[in-house]
Amino acid sequence: MSVVIQIASSSEHPSRDELTLWTETSRASIASASLREIVLRLVDETEMSELNNTYRGKPGPTNVLSFVTELPDTVLNPSESKDTTEQIEDLPLGDIVICAPVVALEAKEQNKPLLAHWCHMVTHGVLHLHGLDHIKKTDAVIMEALETQILAKLGFPDPYLALDH
Numbered sequence: 001m002s003v004v005i006q007i008a009s010s011s012e013h014p015s016r017d018e019l020t021l022w023t024e025t026s027r028a029s030i031a032s033a034s035l036r037e038i039v040l041r042l043v044d045e046t047e048m049s050e051l052n053n054t055y056r057g058k059p060g061p062t063n064v065l066s067f068v069t070e071l072p073d074t075v076l077n078p079s080e081s082k083d084t085t086e087q088i089e090d091l092p093l094g095d096i097v098i099c100a101p102v103v104a105l106e107a108k109e110q111n112k113p114l115l116a117h118w119c120h121m122v123t124h125g126v127l128h129l130h131g132l133d134h135i136k137k138t139d140a141v142i143m144e145a146l147e148t149q150i151l152a153k154l155g156f157p158d159p160y161l162a163l164d165h
Contacts, residue, residue, distance in 0.1 A: 004092075006041040011100035013042050014118050022119045022154060023096075026126035029150045033130055036069075036093035040122065048099035063102045064121045066128035068094040096125030116156040123150045 003023045005016050014022075019040055027033045043051075048061035055065065069091050098121050107117035127143055134140035148158045 002037045004037060004039045006039065008047060009042045009044045009100040011042075011044060011104060012114075013100050014115060018115070018118075019122060022122040023126055025154055026123040026150050027130070029146065029153070030127070030130045030132075034093050036091060038093050038126065038129065039095040040125075041095060041097045042100050043097055045099060045101055048097065048102065051097060061099045061102050063099055063106060064125045065097045066094060066125045067097070068129055094129045096122070096129065098122070098125065112159070113156070116151070116159065119151055119154055119156050120147065120159040123147050 003020045005019055007013065013019075023038055023040060027035075027038070045061040048065070049059070051065055052058050052060065052062045055067070056062075071091065098118075103117055103121055104114060106112075107114045110117070124147060127146060132139070132143045132146070134143045144160055148160065151157070151159060
């Protein structure tokens with residue numbers, strides 16, 4: 001497994017080692033996790049606003065977005081290719097984009113340790129890449145419980161304790 005880290009932000013952010021550790025630990029906590037490459041990109045508000053508007057139709061920046069790699073037709077139609085498994089393994093799993101200034105602002109507003117909030121955003125993105133979601137209440141409960149377990153394993157507090165749902 002590899003984690004590719006792209007830093008396109010001048011804002012404060014965790015070290016590459018921390019980001020890699022959090023990504024790998026999050027992935028290892030998912031039973032069906034893929035070992036395919038993950039690209040983790042740290043950005044400022046301008047880039048995140050563009051992505052949020054383009055892909056979600058929402059104005060302004062958000063904290064984290066996850067983009068699962070779209071598989072080519074030859075992989076989706078295995079009858080056309082003998083090496084489907086190898087083709088999938090060669091493709092990145094997807095990209096996680098995190099907006100450094102938004103994470104810093106949220107941590108301050110929510111009175112959370114900055115590194116803990118960063119770890120939460122990385123974990124949240126990894127879980128999305130592996131198919132977890134929080135649109136339905138039942139799915140949110142599952143995802144939040146797993147996030148809490150992963151953060152505890154990494155020495156961080158429950159990210160939802162101080163939040164009202």
